[in-house]
Amino acid sequence: MTHLVDRRRLLLGALGLAAAPALAACTGDPDPAPAGPGGAPKQLRIGYQLIPNGDLIVKDLGWLEAALPGTTVVWSKFDSGGDVNTAILAGSLDIGLAGSSPVARGLAAPLNIPYAVPWIFDVIGDNESLVVKPNISDLAGLAGKKIATPFSSTSHYSLLAALAGAGVPESSVKIIDLEPPEIQAAWQRGDIDGAYVWTPVLAELRKTGKVLTTSRELAGKGKLTADLAVVRTAFLQQYPQTLTTWIRQQDRAVKLVRSDKTAAAQAISRQLNLDADEAGAQLSELVLLDAAEQAGADYLGTPAAPGKLAENLHDAAEFLTAQGKLPAAPGLDAYRKGLAVQALADARTA
Incomplete structure (x- = not known):
């Protein structure tokens, strides 16, 4: 892009x-x-x-x-x-x-x-989502993984809400502060296991990754x-x-x-x-x-x-x-x- x-x-x-x-x-x-x-x-x-x-x-x-x-x-x-x-x-x-x-x-x-x-x-709907490597099957599988998101953004808020909703301690996940262009580069290098981010970077990550949750789903749970x-x-x-x-x-x-x-x-x-x-x-x-x-x-x-x-x-x-x-x-x-x-x-x- x-x-x-x-x-x-x-x-x-x-x-x-x-x-x-x-x-x-x-x-x-x-x-x-x-x-x-x-x-x-x-x-x-x-x-x-x-x-x-x-x-x-x-x-x-x-x-x-x-x-x-x-x-x-x-x-x-x-x-x-x-x-x-x-x-x-x-x-x-x-x-x-x-x-x-x-x-x-x-x-x-x-x-x-x-x-x-x-x-x-x-x-915000499906255009903002959590995408991970294909070997991660659920939110519990994020423990010990490197997940990137722009800190204090709506994506960051949604990532923390998703972890809390799944009972996954924030401290168990290595959450990294990256801008979307940096997220795309880190994903391509294999430096991160996933990211909560928005389009157009999201569209690039979805080509090789798997969506675990979306902001549309979280909105349905009260986290609009x-x-x-x-x-x-x-x-x-x-x-x-x-x-x-x-x-x-x-x-x-x-x-x-x-x-x-x-x-x-x-x-x-x-x-x-x-x-x-x-x-x-x-x-x-x-x-x-x-x-x-x-x-x-x-x-x-x-x-x-x-x-x-x-x-x-x-x-x-x-x-x-x-x-x-x-x-x-x-x-x-x-x-x-x-x-x-x-x-x-x-x-x-x-």
Whole structure:
């Protein structure tokens, strides 16, 4: 694969270091986007990742640029949710993508990132899985094995959840912190026995390995993970109409997937440098939700009744706390306040 993705990692220390390449592509001024005509910002800075969901469709087809003619849209590629968190803390990004595990940490102390979740890009399904060498038959067989995953990512969260669910002590497995490109290289060299990772690297590992469990299976057991949009609180407050427009384009992309999957796959294939069939296959492994579904009780919900996404984030924080990855999980109310449900409601009625 030409493009290899690490989209969900949250930095555990030295917060600014890993984000330096991504920040170099962004403007450093905390608020470099004064209002232009009609109250829209002169510049909208978006952090995207190479994930086969609606965001790549919006980017490829130029819908946002057409919907915001007075705004310069700057698309900067990020490799991880941790880098997105860092960029928003620095005021160098307006809207970005981060997995539910990094967002659960971002809304907790000590980070307390001033952002909110206005959209669910996708619920992670079969596109994120645990793949092992063919001689390993079950999760119990991981004891003493080297398993790689990007630490503090949704994959890391899912790996620990899978081990806990199977009664396999985390300490009995040699869990190694590697980025997806490094995972692929280590797998090819025979340095690791397995990995919990996402596409497109996952697709390469599946060619010679065996899938033990998937994030879709774990979601069915209450360990849901997702790719979420995060928007700077200051941007949301200053430019609510722009965010409404952004949400509507994302909703449009989900509806294109349902009405014309061929066109959607072609857009994604151009962004990922894949053939359309492979892009379509990767797209099918995600669960995409339109605006009406996201307003349901299981997801973002409404201003009157925030949805279960807040509970999922809180559960993730408690799990990370139990694993020693987070000092303490904030109360459920912190995650309810972290859902920009009014923005979603405005987009549905605009």
